[in-house]
Amino acid sequence: MYEGFLNSYFGNCGYQYSAITSDASFRCYHRVVSAQHSYILMDSDPDKLDNRPFVELNRCFTQAGLKVPNILHIDMDSGLMLLEDLGSKHLADRLDDQTRMQDYQEIIALLPRIASTPASDFMKPYDGQFINMELDIFWQWLIGDWLKLDERNLPVTQWTTLKKQLIDAMLAQPQVTMHRDFHSRNIMNVSGEWALIDYQDAVQGPVTYDAVSLLRDCYFKLPQAEFNMLQSASFAKLDEANLLPHMTFEQYQRYFDMTGIQRHLKAAGIFCRLLLRDGKAGYLQNILPTLQYIHDVAKCYESFQWLATWLRHDIMPKVEAKLSYQTV
Known part of the structure; x- marks a missing residue:
């Protein structure tokens, strides 16, 4: 279901993705691996969530010198975002x-x-x-x-x-x-x-x-x-x-x-x-x-x-x- 979005970013580079733990919201997450690099695919249904604050506040915190995941690719209509993978160490x-x-x-x-x-x-x-x-x-x-x-x-x-x-x-x-x-x-x-x-x-x-x-x-x-x-x-x-x-x-x-x-x-x-x-x-x-x-x-x-x-x-x-x- 995510292939069109991922293909538009990775092009001819192959990739694989697998589900990872979701949070306490309506969002769900997948880890995407391509060419030995990993990314996070966030699926945030725009019918249930307004995704504009996620994008705008990412910019605000980044400009303030705080580390937040880079947004690499986004489709606001479908609520899909490809994010920098920060790893798994909380x-x-x-x-x-x-x-x-x-x-x-x-x-x-x-x-x-x-x-x-x-x-x-x-x-x-x-x-x-x-x-x-x-x-x-x-x-x-x-x-x-x-x-x-x-x-x-x-x-x-x-x-x-x-x-x-x-x-x-x-x-x-x-x-x-x-x-x-x-x-x-x-x-x-x-x-x-x-x-x-x-x-x-x-x-x-x-x-x-x-x-x-x-x-x-x-x-x-x-x-x-x-x-x-x-x-x-x-x-x-x-x-x-x-x-x-x-x-x-x-x-x-x-x-x-x-x-x-x-x-x-x-x-x-x-x-x-x-x-x-x-x-x-x-x-x-x-x-x-x-x-x-x-x-x-x-x-x-x-x-x-x-x-x-x-x-x-x-x-x-x-x-x-x-x-x-x-x-x-």
Whole structure:
């Protein structure tokens, strides 16, 4: 099905392609090999996805001096793109290596460059309405559609207050360019250089967002001592770049925590949506670690004690029971 597109690039050179792991979106990927060189073929259905941000933000990040895959050939009508092959070594593949702390420190050094990338018209507005919509993913897909809990028995008033508190905290921060999914599976090591993938949802948003995505990763929990050092390092790097005007480390930590709660509520909901809407069950194992992050932060704030209690004594046991027999 891809021969016409590939022939228009490779001409008379022979090639072979084979499917590789897809991501959490509607995209699928193939590795193409021709003349001992490899490439990535991305199939991104234009009827389901707007591919213009992928192309435009690729240019934006490249101009900012960040490594993203080169786009070698493109057919916007069919949603096919031939990309530079960055290999298969993600940060996630190096987390047990002796170089883990060095890796994280090098990646943290990228945060100011990402944050300073000029805004693009293809970055969606990340405003209160959008943040609220993201929070509703948790309520709809995890609480309602997956656990099937009756809203009459849920803490609706506290939830409404929580959403406003999180939205206010996120909008009060300096607004910068953020990758928006800056975690160990979307950062690759290419011949010693760090590269970004899955960047097409970048927006202008809270300055702590990418740091919390990296350091409170839904797919990997850093040891507490390492987290503490790296959180301090992220503050220092952003502060040195004048991206945290008049912000103390204590304020940074609070913004970091509030942003993390919002991100992890959204992520837990998305993991359920991937199962129910898209038939992808591979993310279910990440729900409980993600809820654990929320619990551990919420219990440190008096106004969020109810959230910690609700998760620990009601929601997490129900999730554990659901996962034990894994019904849809």
